[in-house]
Amino acid sequence: MATVTLNKLGKRFGALVALEALDLAIEDGEFLVLLGPSGCGKTTTMRMIAGLEEPTSGDILIDGTRVNGIHARDRDLAMVFQNYALYPHMTVGENIGYPLKVRGVDRAERLRKVEAAAAQVELSGLLLRRPAELSGGQRQRVALARAIVRTPRLFLMDEPLSNLDAKLRTVMRAELKHLQQSLGTTTIYVTHDQVEAMTLADRIVVLHEARIQQVGTPHEVYTRPANTFVAGFIGSPPMNLLAGEIRDGAFRHAAGTVPLAAAPRGEVVLGARPEDLALAAPADAHLTGTVFSSELLGDSTLVNVAIGDGLVAVKVGPDEGQRVGAAIGVRVAPAKTHLFAAEGGRRLETQP
Amino acid sequence: MRRAPLARKAALVAAELAVAAFVLVPFFWMVSVSLKPPDEPFAIPARLWPQDPTFENYIAAFRPEFRTYFLNSLVVSLTSVAITVGLALVAAYAFSRTKLLIVSGLLALVVLAQMFPHAAIIIPIYKMMRAGDLLNTYASLIIAYVSVTLPVAIWMLRGFLKGLPQSLEEAASIDGAGPFRVFREIVVPLARPGIIATAVYVLIVTWQEFLFALSFTSTRDMRTLPVGMNDFIGQYGIRYGELMASSVLISIPVVAVFYVLQRYFVAGITAGAVKG
Numbered sequence: 001m002a003t004v005t006l007n008k009l010g011k012r013f014g015a016l017v018a019l020e021a022l023d024l025a026i027e028d029g030e031f032l033v034l035l036g037p038s039g040c041g042k043t044t045t046m047r048m049i050a051g052l053e054e055p056t057s058g059d060i061l062i063d064g065t066r067v068n069g070i071h072a073r074d075r076d077l078a079m080v081f082q083n084y085a086l087y088p089h090m091t092v093g094e095n096i097g098y099p100l101k102v103r104g105v106d107r108a109e110r111l112r113k114v115e116a117a118a119a120q121v122e123l124s125g126l127l128l129r130r131p132a133e134l135s136g137g138q139r140q141r142v143a144l145a146r147a148i149v150r151t152p153r154l155f156l157m158d159e160p161l162s163n164l165d166a167k168l169r170t171v172m173r174a175e176l177k178h179l180q181q182s183l184g185t186t187t188i189y190v191t192h193d194q195v196e197a198m199t200l201a202d203r204i205v206v207l208h209e210a211r212i213q214q215v216g217t218p219h220e221v222y223t224r225p226a227n228t229f230v231a232g233f234i235g236s237p238p239m240n241l242l243a244g245e246i247r248d249g250a251f252r253h254a255a256g257t258v259p260l261a262a263a264p265r266g267e268v269v270l271g272a273r274p275e276d277l278a279l280a281a282p283a284d285a286h287l288t289g290t291v292f293s294s295e296l297l298g299d300s301t302l303v304n305v306a307i308g309d310g311l312v313a314v315k316v317g318p319d320e321g322q323r324v325g326a327a328i329g330v331r332v333a334p335a336k337t338h339l340f341a342a343e344g345g346r347r348l349e350t351q352p
Numbered sequence: 353m354r355r356a357p358l359a360r361k362a363a364l365v366a367a368e369l370a371v372a373a374f375v376l377v378p379f380f381w382m383v384s385v386s387l388k389p390p391d392e393p394f395a396i397p398a399r400l401w402p403q404d405p406t407f408e409n410y411i412a413a414f415r416p417e418f419r420t421y422f423l424n425s426l427v428v429s430l431t432s433v434a435i436t437v438g439l440a441l442v443a444a445y446a447f448s449r450t451k452l453l454i455v456s457g458l459l460a461l462v463v464l465a466q467m468f469p470h471a472a473i474i475i476p477i478y479k480m481m482r483a484g485d486l487l488n489t490y491a492s493l494i495i496a497y498v499s500v501t502l503p504v505a506i507w508m509l510r511g512f513l514k515g516l517p518q519s520l521e522e523a524a525s526i527d528g529a530g531p532f533r534v535f536r537e538i539v540v541p542l543a544r545p546g547i548i549a550t551a552v553y554v555l556i557v558t559w560q561e562f563l564f565a566l567s568f569t570s571t572r573d574m575r576t577l578p579v580g581m582n583d584f585i586g587q588y589g590i591r592y593g594e595l596m597a598s599s600v601l602i603s604i605p606v607v608a609v610f611y612v613l614q615r616y617f618v619a620g621i622t623a624g625a626v627k628g
Contacts, residue, residue: 052522073528085523089541099527146527156526 002063002153002186003028004049009058011044018044020210021058026188031180033189035197036207037233042190043158045207049188050156051075062153073102077154078147082162084139086131086146093118093127096145103150117149120179137168144176148183155180155187161196173199194234198222206230224338228345231271231338237302237313240277242270242287243342251337255307256287258332264339264348271338274315278331279303279322285329287312291322305330379603386410386596409597418598420573421580428490428565428576429558432497436505436554437547439498444509445539449518459510466503470563473500478567492568493576497558505550512546513539548616552609559606577602 004026011019019041026032034042047053049060051072060067067075078099086095094101097114105113118124121141131139140160147155160176161169177200180187191197197204198218206213206221206229214226225231231239244253244267251258251270258270282288289307301321304311305328314330322328339348386409388402447459477496478487486492516539524534540547562578569575577598584595 050522050526052526071530072522072525073530075526077526079523079526081519081523083517083519085517085519087520087524087538098524098529102524102528102533 003061004154004186004188005059005061005064006045006049007059007061009045009048009055009060011041011048011053012056017210019048019055022212024205024212024215026186029184029186031177031187031189031200031202033191033197033201033204034207035191035194035201035204035233036213037192040207041210042192042207046156046158046188046190049154050077050079075154076152077156078150078152079156079158080143080147080160082159084131084143084160084163086139086142088131090130091127092123092129092131092134092142095131095142096123096127096149099146099150113149114145117145120148121145121175136164137172140164140172144179148179151183152185155185157187157189159191160189162191162193169196176200195236198234206233208233224347225271226347228269228271228340231340235273237274239271239273239338240312241340242272242307242310242312244268244270246339253287253308255289256285256329258286258334258337260334260337260339267342268348269340269342269345270332271340272332272336274302274313276333276336277312277314278333279305279314279316279320280329280331282327282329284331286332287330289328289330291324291326291328293324294322296321303328382596382599382603385592386600388593390591390593409593410601412591412594413597413601417572417575417580417583418577418601421575421577424490424574425559425576425578428493428497429555431490431494432501432558433551433554435494435498436501437551440502440505440509440550441540441543441547443502443506444513445535447506447510448513462503462506466500466507470500474563474567477564481568487568488570488574490574493561493565496564496568497554497561500564501554501557505554508550508553509543509546512543512549516542545616548613552613552616555609556606559602 004024006022006024006026008021008023009019010017010021022041022045034045036042044053048055049062051067051070051074055068062075062077087098090098093114096117097110100110100113114127115124118127121144123138123141123145126134126138131142134142140163143160147157157176161172164172173196180200189196189200198221201218203215203217204221205215206226208229214221214230216224216226221230221234225234225239228241232241242251242253244251246252246260246265246268249259249261251260251268253270279285287305287307289305289312292304292306292311294304295302296318299318301316301318303314303316303320303322305314307330312330340346341348384401387405387407389404389406389408443462447455447462477499481487481492481495486495520538520542521534524538525531529537560578561576565576565579566582569579581595581598581602584591584598
């Protein structure tokens with residue numbers, strides 16, 4: 001169990017800024033997800049916490065103690081790598097027991113703990129196999145077991161599910177969440193998959209271009225994105241963003257107007273999630289366009305409407321599919337819209 | 353995959369056979385001569401294969417000296433292999449894991465070091481051995497062999513180590529292992545194919561080495577096998593049959609080792625060739 005504090009943490013590789021003065025306090029027992037597209041600095045941040053990379057500026061504190069310059073082995077943490085990093089020349093049992101062996105735990109104790117950890121991730125019958133003889137999901141479990149076999153202060157997970165197929169990923173995601181909650185160990189988890197971030201995190205840190213874009217619970221990040229980047233990154237499909245102008249109490253766009261009370265004036269970006277939009281006849285809609293595509297997802301239908309020179313995604317019921325090319329209108333629920341500054345994309349607060 | 357047309361395939365096979373024959377003719381001749389009675393190598397017309405193969409030459413080649421030479425070769429080669437591989441492994445690990453500019457400079461020096469022909473460095477090394485009073489000892493040969501095989505050995509192992517995923521070493525250090533433990537328990541076991549390939553390379557080079565062995569040893573009891581073959585080249589004639597029989601005997605251990613370990617050798621040479 002541990003708290004982690006990052007003070008103005010920065011990393012440069014020559015001229016490249018991988019991370020720009022990041023401030024973050026991670027609470028004891030928290031499941032924190034670092035989310036962002038590749039190259040945003042999330043993996044670099046994790047590697048610096050792990051001790052695999054030295055920061056070029058700022059401090060890392062674990063439980064209030066500065067750990068800069070302290071070797072990874074002395075930081076008392078466990079990490080699950082994207083490629084699992086299992087030792088191919090050792091059996092599953094030896095892999096899981098390696099952290100204990102290195103720390104001088106005696107053989108009997110080690111066996112007991114390895115078996116307990118293996119049982120926890122349902123690997124019990126496989127302890128004598130080699131990693132090469134395991135499936136992707138089983139290797140993933142070995143990596144997890146190796147992380148939980150000791151009781152480290154901190155779990156670090158670097159895209160641990162990204163090499164699994166979609167179905168297995170969903171299963172492992174649930175198991176991971178369950179495991180972390182039952183162990184209560186502070187966990188930092190890196191992913192570029194916003195669904196993983198939403199489902200696993202207590203708090204999400206959205207990173208982009210070496211900077212924090214937003215820190216918040218999945219609910220906060222989803223319902224009140226701090227800027228257009230977060231709005232466009234979170235959600236599947238992400239939030240629709242329309243550039244336009246607010247004049248005379250309404251948002252005005254080439255394809256229509258949306259009445260908005262108590263809104264600021266000037267150039268803005270209007271954001272609306274696909275599920276907060278509805279289809280309507282062009283005559284009584286806010287925005288009009290033509291159906292670009294209509295995809296049945298099973299529990300719903302995703303209709304993309306060509307409006308102006310962009311596409312607006314609308315999520316409707318499973319039997320509300322539309323004919324491609326038909327003229328159609330989109331209704332916007334004014335209370336469920338988001339406004340962002342046209343310049344810089346910062347969120348503009350409309351409600352008090 | 354599309355199958356090559358038959359004619360093309362046949363041409364390819366023929367070309368391969370021709371190359372193989374070209375390479376193997378000297379070896380065939382070596383075996384052939386070794387089985388001929390003493391007067392036959394000079395018979396005209398020359399026969400490809402002896403009329404009455406005989407093992408006479410082999411019996412003659414197995415002189416008491418052969419045992420001494422063989423032991424000398426074994427001691428010198430195996431010790432050189434052990435020292436070279438040990439040093440190369442540590443050096444190659446440093447070269448493969450450090451990004452400092454000075455390290456690439458050192459690596460260039462290593463490459464440069466192996467470019468000098470043996471004939472050019474033999475006299476300076478001879479002088480050093482004499483100054484160190486090491487002439488006519490195992491040490492003189494071992495030192496010389498280590499110094500001439502080390503650059504290539506470092507280069508081979510470096511290529512191999514660069515191909516190992518670094519996340520394994522990172523995982524081990526997070527699991528609590530210090531740098532030496534990571535090297536011993538993770539890097540060395542994983543580098544085994546590369547280590548074997550390098551060892552085979554050093555063995556082949558040192559087992560057949562002639563120039564240094566001839567220059568640095570002066571008494572019969574210190575000679576290695578290749579130098580020992582000189583015994584058959586006398587002032588008044590060359591005993592070809594026994595010479596070739598010895599050659600066959602000397603080749604057998606290296607061929608056997610290479611045959612068993614060839615897959616490692618090929619892997620070791622090509623590792624790191626495609627990237628970095």
